[in-house]
Structure formats: C-alpha cells, structure tokens
Amino acid sequence: QVQLVVSGGGQVQPGGSMRLSCAASGFTFSDYVWSWYRQSPSMELELVAHIGTAGDATNYADPAKGRFTISRDNAKNTVYLQMNSLKPEDTAVYSCKTWGPIWQYGSAPLNTYWGQGTQVTVSS
Numbered sequence: 580q581v582q583l584v585v586s587g588g589g590q591v592q593p594g595g596s597m598r599l600s601c602a603a604s605g606f607t608f609s610d611y612v613w614s615w616y617r618q619s620p621s622m623e624l625e626l627v628a629h630i631g632t633a634g635d636a637t638n639y640a641d642p643a644k645g646r647f648t649i650s651r652d653n654a655k656n657t658v659y660l661q662m663n664s665l666k667p668e669d670t671a672v673y674s675c676k677t678w679g680p681i682w683q684y685g686s687a688p689l690n691t692y693w694g695q696g697t698q699v700t701v702s703s
Contacts, residue, residue: 581605581692585675588697591665595701599660601675601694608656611679611690615649615660617671617699627673628660632681642668665701672696 587599599615615627628639628649637649648661658675675694683689 583675583677583692583694585673585694585697588673588699590700590702592703593665593667593701595665596661596663597665597699598662599673599675599697599699600657601659602655602657603677603692604656606690606692607680609653610681611677612681613649613651613658614676615658615673616676617669617673618696619671622671625671630658632679662699665699667701669699670701671699673699 582604584602585599587597589597591597609632612631614629616624617627618624626640627643628637628647630637630649630651634651639647646662646664649659651658660673662669674696676691678689678691
C-alpha cells in the first residue's frame with residue numbers, strides 16, 4: 580500500500596524558516612523522482628523544486644532559487660524541502676509528488692503518487 584505522509588507545515592513569520600518532510604512507503608523510494616508543488620487561491624499549481632533519484636540533480640523554480648533546498652534521504656524514504664527567508668507570497672498549500680520507477684522510463688507507464696497538502700502560512 581502506497582503512502583506519502585507530509586509533515587512540517589504551519590505558520591511562520593516573514594524571514595523565518597520551515598522544513599517540510601514527505602515520508603513514503605509501499606514502493607522502492609530510491610527508484611523514484613521527487614518534486615514539491617504549491618498552490619494558493621492566487622496562484623496555479625506551481626512546481627517548486629525537483630530532485631533526481633540519487634539526490635545529485637536538483638532544479639528550482641525561480642521564486643525558490645537561493646532560498647529553498649530540496650533533498651532526499653533514501654535510507655529513510657523521505658524527501659525534504661528546507662525553506663529559508665520565507666516571504667508572505669510563499670503562503671500556499673505544499674504537496675509532494677513522485678513518479679517512477681525511473682528505470683521504467685520510456686518503456687512502460689510510470690506510477691505517479693501525491694502526498695496530502697500541508698498549509699504553509701507566512702505572516703506576521
């Protein structure tokens with residue numbers, strides 16, 4: 580049974596930091612690519628950050644560059660989003676998404692799983 584459990588949301592003051600976690604089970608975590616997305620009433624679903632299977636390939640949306648860091652711990656089956664220097668415009672519901680297995684790419688349909696969203700509110 581596939582499970583993705585997101586934790587770490589809440590309220591933080593502008594300039595503060597927060598770390599989100601997405602713990603997975605039910606599939607081979609290390610074979611899957613991971614992303615964090617966010618959405619708010621004022622924005623469409625937005626890709627925030629992306630990380631490859633080994634953790635050495637990452638990319639970020641422009642608003643996240645220099646402030647957010649995506650990482651993964653394949654031993655703990657968990658992906659993280661460290662968010663620093665948070666701004667009110669970062670307020671959104673954040674969700675993790677994964678797809679894979681990567682070795683099946685191009686040869687068969689891939690699985691896609693989403694974690695539940697967690698609210699991040701940046702406000703004084």
